[in-house]
Amino acid sequence: MTASPQDNLSALYPAHLAEIEKRSADALAAAGRDTLVVAAGKPHGWFLDDQGPPFKANPHFLSWLPLTDAPGSWIVFTPGAAKPKLIFLQPHDYWHVVPAAPSGYWVEHFDITVIRTPEEARLQLPKDASRCAIIGEANAAVGDFVPDNSEAALHLLHFRRACKTPYELTMMRVASKLGVHGHRAAERAFRAGLSEFDIH
Secondary structure, three states: OOOHHHHHHHHHHHHHEEEEEEHHHHHHHHHHOOOEEEOOOOOOOOOOOOOHHHHHOOHOOOOOOOOOOOOOOOEEEEOOOOOEEEEEOOOOOOOOOOOOOHHHHHOOOOEEEEEEOOOHHHHHHOHHHHHEEEEEEEEHHHHOEEEOOHHHHHHHHHHHOOOOOOOHHHHHHHHHHHHHHHHHHHHHHHHOOOOOHHHH
């Protein structure tokens, strides 16, 4: 019996997380900081509008876990801690669909705290922001936790991201297989005489 992609991801994830933790510890040493704090980011609204483009999480946040719908969330990693911490924003909202609670093969590897407002994140973040390397966009700031994007830390993290873990390679293969279905459907529609406008 062939293992499903989900089974493969579950088996590969612990080694991936260990590698991300090692890279992060090295980045902290290079920056002279104690704790890495990574903001998922916040949605960008369009000027004078209540809408905006779809949310896209910070790639350094996504390297830790496959949680794409997590605006306002944070990851906190201190080398030597039992688990990295996920501060997950799940607001009570009448008008918008809120992110689903974290689930899946990766949740057991994190200490997860759910918050209801962005401001609550500050109570869960380390007390001394000056000892943290804070990675993220400026709009993710909460109180004195303002992304500083330490160059020493980012240079190392960016360089190491070029080497993909077996988990990341498997994720890329899964994404490619999903993409093929869309390309084939578009080809069939085109050959059936539909226009680019119809296909889109």
